[in-house]
Amino acid sequence: MAQVELKDIRASYGGVEAVKGVSLRLEATELVAVLGPSGCGKTTLIRVVAGFVDFQGTLLIDGRDMARVPPHRRDIGIVFQDYALFPHQTVAENIGYGLRMRARPRAEIRARVDELVELLRLGGFAARYPSSLSGGQRQRVAIARALASEPKVLLLDEPLSALDRKLREEMQVELREIQKRVGITMLFVTHDQEEALALADKVVVMKDGRVRQIGAPIDIYLRPEDDFVAEFIGKSTFFDATVVEAAPDVAVARLPNGSTVRVPMRGAVPRQRITFAVRPERIGVSDRRTSREGMNAVDAVVDHVVFLGAHQHVRVRTAEAQRIEVLASNDAKWRQGDTVTVEWHPNDSVVVRSGGVPVQTSEYREEERT
Amino acid sequence: MSSWRSSHLLVNFVGSVLVGLLVLPIVVLIGVSFNAGVEQVFPPHGFSLRWYANLANRQGFLDAAKLTLALALGSACISVLVSLGAGVAITRYRFPGRDFLLTLLLSPLIVPQVVVGMAFLVTLSALGIFNSIVSLSLLHCVITLPFALRVVVVALQVHPASIEEAAQSLGASPVRAFFGVTVPQIAPGLLAAGVFAFVTSFENFTASQFLVWDRTTLPIAIYTSVQTENDPTAAALSSLIVAAVIVFIAVFNRFVVRHMLAGRT
Amino acid sequence: MALVLPALLVIATFFAMMSTMVVASFSPADAVQGIRTYTLEHYRRFLASSFYWGYLTGSLWISLYCTFITAVLGYFIAYFMFRSSSVVRLVVGSVLIVQFFTAYVIRSYAVMLLVGKTGFLNQTLLALGIIDAPLRILFTQAAVAIGLVQVSLPFMVFPILASLNAIPTNLEMASASLGASRFKTFWTIVFPLTLPGIAAGVVVVYLFELTSYIVPGMLGGGYADMIANLIYNKAMRSFEYGFAAAAAVVTLVVSAAIVYGLNRSFARITRYAR
Ligand SMILES: Nc1ncnc2c1ncn2[C@@H]1O[C@H](COP(=O)(O)OP(=O)(O)OP(=O)(O)O)[C@@H](O)[C@H]1O
Numbered sequence A: 001m002a003q004v005e006l007k008d009i010r011a012s013y014g015g016v017e018a019v020k021g022v023s024l025r026l027e028a029t030e031l032v033a034v035l036g037p038s039g040c041g042k043t044t045l046i047r048v049v050a051g052f053v054d055f056q057g058t059l060l061i062d063g064r065d066m067a068r069v070p071p072h073r074r075d076i077g078i079v080f081q082d083y084a085l086f087p088h089q090t091v092a093e094n095i096g097y098g099l100r101m102r103a104r105p106r107a108e109i110r111a112r113v114d115e116l117v118e119l120l121r122l123g124g125f126a127a128r129y130p131s132s133l134s135g136g137q138r139q140r141v142a143i144a145r146a147l148a149s150e151p152k153v154l155l156l157d158e159p160l161s162a163l164d165r166k167l168r169e170e171m172q173v174e175l176r177e178i179q180k181r182v183g184i185t186m187l188f189v190t191h192d193q194e195e196a197l198a199l200a201d202k203v204v205v206m207k208d209g210r211v212r213q214i215g216a217p218i219d220i221y222l223r224p225e226d227d228f229v230a231e232f233i234g235k236s237t238f239f240d241a242t243v244v245e246a247a248p249d250v251a252v253a254r255l256p257n258g259s260t261v262r263v264p265m266r267g268a269v270p271r272q273r274i275t276f277a278v279r280p281e282r283i284g285v286s287d288r289r290t291s292r293e294g295m296n297a298v299d300a301v302v303d304h305v306v307f308l309g310a311h312q313h314v315r316v317r318t319a320e321a322q323r324i325e326v327l328a329s330n331d332a333k334w335r336q337g338d339t340v341t342v343e344w345h346p347n348d349s350v351v352v353r354s355g356g357v358p359v360q361t362s363e364y365r366e367e368e369r370t
Numbered sequence B: 001m002s003s004w005r006s007s008h009l010l011v012n013f014v015g016s017v018l019v020g021l022l023v024l025p026i027v028v029l030i031g032v033s034f035n036a037g038v039e040q041v042f043p044p045h046g047f048s049l050r051w052y053a054n055l056a057n058r059q060g061f062l063d064a065a066k067l068t069l070a071l072a073l074g075s076a077c078i079s080v081l082v083s084l085g086a087g088v089a090i091t092r093y094r095f096p097g098r099d100f101l102l103t104l105l106l107s108p109l110i111v112p113q114v115v116v117g118m119a120f121l122v123t124l125s126a127l128g129i130f131n132s133i134v135s136l137s138l139l140h141c142v143i144t145l146p147f148a149l150r151v152v153v154v155a156l157q158v159h160p161a162s163i164e165e166a167a168q169s170l171g172a173s174p175v176r177a178f179f180g181v182t183v184p185q186i187a188p189g190l191l192a193a194g195v196f197a198f199v200t201s202f203e204n205f206t207a208s209q210f211l212v213w214d215r216t217t218l219p220i221a222i223y224t225s226v227q228t229e230n231d232p233t234a235a236a237l238s239s240l241i242v243a244a245v246i247v248f249i250a251v252f253n254r255f256v257v258r259h260m261l262a263g264r265t
Numbered sequence C: 001m002a003l004v005l006p007a008l009l010v011i012a013t014f015f016a017m018m019s020t021m022v023v024a025s026f027s028p029a030d031a032v033q034g035i036r037t038y039t040l041e042h043y044r045r046f047l048a049s050s051f052y053w054g055y056l057t058g059s060l061w062i063s064l065y066c067t068f069i070t071a072v073l074g075y076f077i078a079y080f081m082f083r084s085s086s087v088v089r090l091v092v093g094s095v096l097i098v099q100f101f102t103a104y105v106i107r108s109y110a111v112m113l114l115v116g117k118t119g120f121l122n123q124t125l126l127a128l129g130i131i132d133a134p135l136r137i138l139f140t141q142a143a144v145a146i147g148l149v150q151v152s153l154p155f156m157v158f159p160i161l162a163s164l165n166a167i168p169t170n171l172e173m174a175s176a177s178l179g180a181s182r183f184k185t186f187w188t189i190v191f192p193l194t195l196p197g198i199a200a201g202v203v204v205v206y207l208f209e210l211t212s213y214i215v216p217g218m219l220g221g222g223y224a225d226m227i228a229n230l231i232y233n234k235a236m237r238s239f240e241y242g243f244a245a246a247a248a249v250v251t252l253v254v255s256a257a258i259v260y261g262l263n264r265s266f267a268r269i270t271r272y273a274r
C-alpha cells in the first residue's frame, strides 16, 4: 500500500551496466508489470528496489529515500522465479518466517499462518516440507510467505514462468484476486507479454536496461511507440511506405508495390517515409477483393500455414517479398501457393517510425493517453 | 555483487588469521631449510643451500625417493585401469548387486590405515614374504583403488551412456564407441583419479611402515631422519616436495583445483 | 563381467588379508606350527587392562575434541572463502590444496619445527615478552592436538565449502527481504543448510584423527601415543602379532561403529530433502 518511485536508476555488475537510467512510478495498490526480453535488466531492477544491488539514482518508497536502508528494514516482499523456499523448514515455518524475524507473539504468528494457508488454499500441506510439493503449491507458499508480514510492496520476479501453461493461467487469475483483496502495491517482472497484458494496471517495456514505453496494457498493445515495442508485443507486420497525401488526422501512403493505403497519422508531410505496424489478428485473408469501403488491401501469395486449433497462422508474401503475418479464423482452408488478398482497417495500423526516426521518445505521456 | 553480501569485517579478520596459521608451519619449514648452521630455527640464521646439497650425499633418501615414485606411478596407472573396467561395468550394465558391488569395492576407504598395515603384515609374514617391493606394490594397489574408483565412477555417471549409444547407432562397434567417444570425454576424470591415486600412494605412511623390511619409502625415511637426526636436511627434502606439490597443482590446476573448489573431493 | 574381475581380485586380496588378521587375533601367542587352536587371550588382555584400554579411550577423547576444534576453525575458513572475492577464494583454495596434497609426515614435521623448544612460536612469544622461558609444547598432548587439527583441516573445509556453494543466493535474499538481519539469516538459513557438509567433514576427520599414527608419533614423542602407535609398537617392536591384531580388530570395530552411528544420526538432519 505504498507508493514507489524510481528516478534515473542505474546499476552495474563489475563495470557492466545492467540498468541504464530507469524512471518509474508505482502508485499505491497498483500492479505494474515490467516486460522485456531476457537479459534486459528486469531482475536487476527488482534487486535494486529490494536492496540487493548497489545503485545510483533515487529510490523512494512512500517518499522515503531508501539508499541507506538495508534490505531487511525495507519491508518488501519478494516472490522469486525459483520460489526460494527454505528447504529445511515446513510450509508453516516458511510462511511464518517473516513474523518470527520480527519477533511477533506465537499466537499471532499461528493465526496469521492459518489465515494465509486458507487464503492460498494450502490446507493440509502446512506440515510438509517444500520438496514434497508440486510447482503450483510451492508457488503459493512463496506468495504466502511474502505476504505474511504485510509488506508495503510485493516484488515478483517471473513468478509463474516455471509453471505449465494451464497452471500459469490459473495462478494469474489467483494473483490478480489476491492483489485486489490485499490491496498491495506490486511490481511484477515477466518476459511473457500475454501475462503482463492480462494482469497489469500498467506495463513497462524494457530493453537493454532502458525503458522503451510505459502505459496501460491496451495502449502498449494497440499503440506501441516504437518498432521494438511493436515487434516485441505480438508478431506485428511492418510496412514501409511513403506519404502521398496528408490530411489532418490521416495520411495516404504508397507501398513499394504501388498500392495505396490509409494510415492514421497527425502532421504528416508528403514524401515523408514512414513505417507502420499491423497486428496479425487485425488482418483478414480472402481469395478476392471484398472491396469493403475504406479497407486497406494488398495482393499476396500464401507462403506457410500453421494450424493452431481455433485459429490458423498464415504467412503470405507480396510480389516484393514483403512478409505479412496473419492470424486468421478457421473458416477457410489456405494452401501454400494460393493467391489471396489481405485487408485491414486503417485504424488498425500504427505508425511506429516516421522520417526515419522514432515517432516518440520512450517517455510516458500521461496527458495524451487520457 | 554488492555491499549487501560482502562479508563482515570479523569474518575477514578471523579467516585471514586462520589461513595465516594454516600456512605458517610450511613457511617455517621452508625457512628452516635455508639455515646456514645446523640449528633448525626460523627465521633462518644466515642463508645457504648446503642442506639441499647435502641431500646428494644421502643415498637412503635417493633410494627411497625412487621406490616411492615407482610405487606411486605404478599403483596410479593400475588403479585407474582397474577402476575404468569396474566403473564401466557398474555404470553401464545392470546386474543384481550392482550397488552392493560398488560399496564393497569402496569399503577399504573406511578401514583405518593402521589396520590395513597390520593385516598385510600378518598375512605376508605368515606367507614368508619379506620382500618390501613386492609387499608395498600389493599394498599400494589395494589402498589406491577405492580413491581412483570413486572419481572414475562419478566421471562416468556425469557422461551418460546415451552418447555411446548414439555413436553405436551410427555404426560404431561398442568397443570403438567407448574408446572413441567416452574415454576422451572422461579423460579429465581419469586424470583426476590418477592424481588422487598417485598422491594417496606417495604420502602413505601408516600402512607402509609395517612392510619396510629391506627397502623404505620417502615419508618413512623422512620420519626416521626427523627422529634420529638434528639438522635441516629433512627440512630441505620436505621443502623440495612441497615445491613439487605446488608445481604439480599449478600444472593440474584445471583438473584438480576446480574439481575440489567445486566441492567434489 | 571380465571388466570387474581385476577389481574383484584386488578387493578379494584385501578381504583375505583382513580375515587372516582376524584369525591371527584369535590364535594363541605360543601356537605350535600346524596346530590350529583358538583363544580369546589377546582380547581379554587388551580389554581387561586399563593401560591398553586407555589408549583407545584416550584416542577417542583427543580426537573428539580435536574434531570439534577442526569443525569450528574449518567452518570459519570455508565461510571466509565463501564470502570472499574469487581471487581470495582461489588463493586460499590453493593453500588448502597444497596442504591437502602434501604428505602428513611433512606437515607434522613442519608443526614440530613451529612448536619446538627453539621453534618460531616460542621465540616469538619470548621476543614479545609474553613468556620468560620457552613453553614446553612439543612432546605433549597439546602438540598432538595442534598437529591433528592442522593436518585434518582441509578434510573439513572442502565439504563445508561445497555445502555453502550449494545454497542458492536467492535463499539469503528471501530471508533478508523477510526481515532477517545478516546474523539471523546466517543462523536460521545458512548454518542449518550446511549441516550435511559439517557432518560429512566430521565423519572423515574423526576417523582420520582417531587412528592417526604420525602426528602422535612425531609431535607426542612417545608421551602422547594413540591407539595406532600401540598397535605398531606391539607388532613391530615386541612382535606380539596376536595382540596387535586383536587391538587392530577392536579399533576397526569401534571406528566402523562410529562411522555407522554418525551417518545414521546425520541422515536425520537431511530428512527434509526427501
Ligand atoms: N550477478 C551478476 N554478475 C554480472 N552480471 C550480471 C549478474 N546478474 C546479471 N548480470 C547481467 O546483467 C544483465 C541484466 O541481467 P538481469 O538478470 O537483470 O536480466 P533479466 O531481464 O532479469 O533477464 P531474464 O529474463 O533472463 O531473467 C545481463 O546482461 C546479465 O548478464
Ligand SMILES: [Mg+2]
Pocket (backbone or CB within 6 Å): A042, A043, A044, A157
Ligand atoms: Mg531475471
